[in-house]
Amino acid sequence: xxxxxxxxxxxxxxxxxxxxxxxxxxxxxxxxxxxxxxxxxxxxxxxxxxxxxxxxxxxxxxxxxxxxxxxxxxxxxxxxxxxxxxxxxxxxxxxxxxxxxxxxxxxxxxxxxxxxxxxxxxxxxxxxxxxxxxxxxxxxxxxxxxxxxxxxxxxxxxxxxxxxxxxxxxxxxxxxxxxxxxxxxxxxxxxxxxxxxxxxxxxxxxxxxxxxxxxxxxxxxxxxxxxxxxxxxxxxxxxxxxxxxxxxxxxxxxxxxxxxxxxxxxxxxxxxxxxxxxxxxxxxxxxxxxxxxxxxxxxxxxxxxxxxxxxxxxxxxxxxxxxxxxxxxxxxxxxxxxxxxxxxxxxxxxxxxxxxxxxxxxxxxxxxxxxxxxxxxxxxxxxxxxxxxxxxxxxxxxxxxxxxxxxxxxxxxxxxxxxxxxxxxxxxxxxxxxxxxxxxxxxxxxxxxxxxxxxxxxxxxxxxxxxxxxxxxxxxx
Numbered sequence: 001x002x003x004x005x006x007x008x009x010x011x012x013x014x015x016x017x018x019x020x021x022x023x024x025x026x027x028x029x030x031x032x033x034x035x036x037x038x039x040x041x042x043x044x045x046x047x048x049x050x051x052x053x054x055x056x057x058x059x060x061x062x063x064x065x066x067x068x069x070x071x072x073x074x075x076x077x078x079x080x081x082x083x084x085x086x087x088x089x090x091x092x093x094x095x096x097x098x099x100x101x102x103x104x105x106x107x108x109x110x111x112x113x114x115x116x117x118x119x120x121x122x123x124x125x126x127x128x129x130x131x132x133x134x135x136x137x138x139x140x141x142x143x144x145x146x147x148x149x150x151x152x153x154x155x156x157x158x159x160x161x162x163x164x165x166x167x168x169x170x171x172x173x174x175x176x177x178x179x180x181x182x183x184x185x186x187x188x189x190x191x192x193x194x195x196x197x198x199x200x201x202x203x204x205x206x207x208x209x210x211x212x213x214x215x216x217x218x219x220x221x222x223x224x225x226x227x228x229x230x231x232x233x234x235x236x237x238x239x240x241x242x243x244x245x246x247x248x249x250x251x252x253x254x255x256x257x258x259x260x261x262x263x264x265x266x267x268x269x270x271x272x273x274x275x276x277x278x279x280x281x282x283x284x285x286x287x288x289x290x291x292x293x294x295x296x297x298x299x300x301x302x303x304x305x306x307x308x309x310x311x312x313x314x315x316x317x318x319x320x321x322x323x324x325x326x327x328x329x330x331x332x333x334x335x336x337x338x339x340x341x342x343x344x345x346x347x348x349x350x351x352x353x354x355x356x357x358x359x360x361x362x363x364x365x366x367x368x369x370x371x372x373x374x375x376x377x378x379x380x381x382x383x384x385x386x387x388x389x390x391x392x393x394x395x396x397x398x399x400x401x402x403x404x405x406x407x408x409x410x411x412x413x414x415x416x417x418x419x420x421x422x423x424x425x426x427x428x429x430x431x432x433x434x435x436x437x438x439x440x441x442x443x444x445x446x447x448x449x450x451x452x453x454x455x456x457x458x459x460x461x462x463x464x465x466x467x468x469x470x471x472x473x474x475x476x477x
Contacts, residue, residue, distance in 0.1 A: 003228075003386055005033030007182045010079055010115070012088035012108045013053070014095045015043020017159040018124040018168040022089055023048060025171050026056045029178065037079045038062070039108045041095070065107045080115035085181035090124035090168050093135045099148075100138045118181035122151045122174050127164025149177055151246070173246035180228050180247065187397055189230030194270040195223045196263060198238035200256045202283035202306070207291050210303075213361040214278035216240035218326075221389040222274055223248050229393060234270075236262045238277055256280050256306040263309055267316070272396065274324040275310045276350075278361075282306060314345030322400055324392070327351040328360055337371055348372055348399060350392060358382045370395050 009029055013022045029036050036057040040050055050061035062079075080086070088095065088108075095109065099121075104110040112119065121142065129135060130153060142148050151174055156167040168174075197219020201209040216237055223235040224245040233248045236259055244250045251266075253259045256279050267273060282303040310325050317323050325346045327337045330353065337351035352368045354360040359367040359382070366388045370378040372395075380391055 002033035002384075003179050004029060004182060007034045007084040008079075008082055009034045009036050009178060009182065010083040010086045010111070010117075011036050011038045011053075011057075012086065012091075012095075012112070013038060013040045013044040013048070014088065014090055014092045014108070015041055015046060016090040016092050016124050017047060018090035019044050019047040021168050021171065023052055023056060025087075025089055025174060026053060028171060028175050030057060032175070032179070034182075035059070037083070039111060041106055041108055043092075062107055065110060077111065077114050080111040080117070083115065083117050084184075085118050085120065085178055086112070086115055087120040087122070087174065087178050087181075089120075089122035089174055091121045093123070093125050093129045093132070093138075096121065096123060096135070096142060097138050100141045116147070119148050120151065120174065120177045120181050121148055122169050123153050123166075124168035125153070125166050126158055126160055127162065127166040130164075130166045149181065151177055170243065170246075172243040176224060176227070176246035179224070183228040183230075185228070186230035188226060188272075188393075191231050191271040192269055193223075193226040193231040193233050193272045193274070194236070194263065194266050195219055195226065195233065195274045196236045196238075196259060196277035196279075196309075197223070198240040199278045200238045200259055200280045201254050202256065202280045203254075203287055204284045204301075205288040205290065205292050210280055210283060211239075212278050212280070214238070215362040216242050217362075217364065218366060218385050218388070219274075219276040220245060221385040222276060222392065224386070225389040225393050226272075231272075234266050236266070236277070238279075256283065256309070260307045260309050260312070263313065267313060270321060272322045272324070273313055273317075274326075274392075275313065276326045278328070279309055280306055310344045310346075317345060322347050322396060322403075324348045324350065324396065328354050330354050334369060334371070334377065337369070338375060341371060341373065346373075347403075348392075348396065368392075372399060 011022070011026060011029070013019050026036055026038065037059050038050075038053040038057055039062045040048075040053070042063065045063060050063055053061045097103075098105070098109045099112060102113065104113045123130065123139070125135075139150060143150055151169040153165055154167045154169055155163070155165050157163050158166050198216030199212045199214040201211045203209045219235065219237065220240075220242050223233050226233045227245055227247050233245075234251065235244065235248050236251045236253060237244070238253055238259065251262045253262055259277065259279060263273075263275075283306050285302040285304045313323055323344075323346050325340065325344055325348075327340055327349055329336050329351060333351055333353045337349050340346070341349040349371050350368050351371065352359045352366055356367050358365045364384060365382050366385050367382045368380050368388055370380070370392065378391075378395060380388065383391075
């Protein structure tokens with residue numbers, strides 16, 4: 001992943017015990033492609049040596065306001081102005097107070113006064129200092145400053161041995177906020193985006209369930225991308241082991257029925273809905289209150305259909321909503337995806353071939369085809385799911401823009417026809433860079449499949465679903 005590729009991040013470290021965690025955060029930023037320059041307060045150097053940050057960032061660490069720089073070497077003022085975002089982690093009560101009151105008595109606070117970039121502040125201190133009225137007042141003032149984002153500390157055991165709120169926030173959450181702050185794209189600002197992710201589990205008994213191998217990584221990447229573009233994001237997530245993107249409203253669900261309820265609750269207010277979850281097509285017809293004991297012979301499991309969430313979304317979709325579905329197939333990939341797009345009234349469908357290496361469930365990478373309503377296909381090479389998410393939203397925004405143009409063209413054409421004039425319709429959208437365009441093959445009926453079961457079956461049954469109605473392979477997380 002290179003979510004910060006080419007971005008310059010100025011990293012401030014202040015004098016708290018959590019300074020040792022900043023080393024890992026710098027490493028995470030560099031791994032995302034960022035160029036990181038570190039400024040340390042004098043007290044911070046008592047906890048971690050500057051050499052550690054120099055090794056991790058591959059850049060000189062600034063500690064002295066009056067340090068003379070060699071000719072051609074970037075200085076701290078220049079770094080503050082050229083940075084795409086600034087992060088202070090940990091931020092002590094002392095430094096927060098200085099920022100709020102405009103005190104510039106060291107290198108870090110002087111640089112903060114000179115930069116006009118977005119600043120992410122991650123406080124960390126003893127619980128009593130955090131709860132102090134003065135600290136709370138300073139944080140409230142800082143919260144009102146447009147360029148500052150505060151990531152509140154978490155509850156837990158502190159260096160003093162006591163427990164309370166004051167621990168540095170989860171590093172992944174801080175990383176998310178830095179990514180958002182450094183983003184130059186705000187094309188979804190003021191818009192609502194609903195995304196589903198992960199599997200659903202359909203319980204058979206207290207021990208067993210029907211599920212699949214979806215990790216939720218694709219849906220979470222989409223949620224992070226939408227948030228970085230300025231959207232308000234609701235993420236309805238099935239069982240997973242991922243750290244939720246910061247600043248995203250997460251609704252945890254387990255079953256198809258729970259996901260249906262959550263999705264239908266939020267859907268009416270959404271501008272974009274992306275159904276990336278791998279929802280179970282079938283569930284046990286009966287739930288056993290006690291564990292099913294192992295028997296001497298074979299068993300069969302009686303299954304019944306679950307709700308088709310994507311079909312319901314397509315049926316209720318309004319003219320102002322943009323609906324995206326996912327499909328994971330092993331044969332006739334483009335045909336089945338195109339068929340699903342039409343059946344479910346989608347605006348786009350994202351499909352991948354599970355037989356390809358590097359694509360599909362529980363992978364960090366994906367290989368996808370994006371198909372629109374006209375049958376035009378964008379085929380992407382293997383790439384990280386974060387990059388796939390970026391490409392998907394680029395296509396979504398182009399399709400939405402083209403839809404508005406076509407709508408405007410039709411309105412203008414209607415007006416011209418009424419006055420005796422005629423105008424040509426809008427043109428097909430242009431090529432999207434180096435991405436390969438392939439014609440979509442003829443559609444074929446989609447066959448539903450039973451989700452893999454981790455449980456033994458208990459009663460005989462024959463399952464013959466109607467063609468093309470299932471949710472099987474709705475995503476490739």
